[in-house]
Amino acid sequence: MTADYAGLGGWTPEALGLAGEVLTVVSAPDPVLSRPGPEVDPKSDEVVRLAADLIATMRVSPGCVGLAAPQVGVSAQVFAVNVTGHPKAVTVHGVFALCNARVVEASRWKAGREGCMSVPDLTGDVKRASRLVVEGRLPGSGEPVRLVTDGFEARALQHEIDHCAGLLFLDRVAGAHAVYQRKVYL
């Protein structure tokens, strides 16, 4: 088996071998969202099922570009991302899931507005690296991958890696006036 350090090596969700179930997304202040998730065994049946469930749940959620295990109530370092078709995306790796992901290089920090399915009523201005290198393992095969990305996909990856570490975008907002209400109370 050869590790593909240039990208996902043609990985698609079909490699998981199961369809996945749509799970309920939990909202803050659920404590699972503030708990750092443990590393996982990417080859375990449990993690393969979780990755498939995250992808299935992400796919049925309108506007969802990423979903991490804590958001479905599971404290673990697994997430799914798909920024395909997003107007702010530049580099796009399609639909994928990663386990035990780490940011290994980050540069060109830019502010941007973020929301989160687990914080449905608020958005916030967060500075993120727009050039990013992430290393992690693919669910199922457990192969190590090294993703080089930018722009919106880089932002999505940092947001999901934060979830796995028990952090929300609220933990990184730029200042006292950088949180915005989505609902209007009138």
Next chain:
Amino acid sequence: MAAGQNVRMNELAITVIGRDRPGIVADVAEALARLGANLTDSTMTRLRGHFAMTLICVGPAAADVEAALAPLAADGQLLATVRAVTPDGATESAGEPYVLAVHGADRMGIVAAMTRVLADAGGNVTDLSTRLTGSLYVVVAEVELPLGSSDEVAGRLARTAAELGVGVSLRPADTDLL
């Protein structure tokens, strides 16, 4: 009017708060402009359907501003207060700027407990906002901390947050200039 000329004039602290409707800012600003009041620093924002204005202006006497704002408050929908304050110029920065974020299940005393930790460490809150949405309570504060104190303050904040069952983060404020 040049800023340097303001210091010897009347300085007034004004608050206006009431049920939000279109035109509150225009009504208040017009009343002040007619008196020749110069609006300096202000915040004006909607808080859960109420509109709150806090502003400093220079120029007229407090009694004149009170009289000018009285018609706006006559229907009981707006409450206005005017107070003469002593101009004391710009306050010096107390230390290093940080952003404190707290989020968790709403309960009594979150702001009190967290800001007490900051105050006991000599930290000065320069801006703070809170949001309650559903059962989620969010506090974001900008605070100046004494030089070299942030690690200890972060530790104390984490202990207090754990007692309250909320999450907390303390990060250096982004001070990059464009």
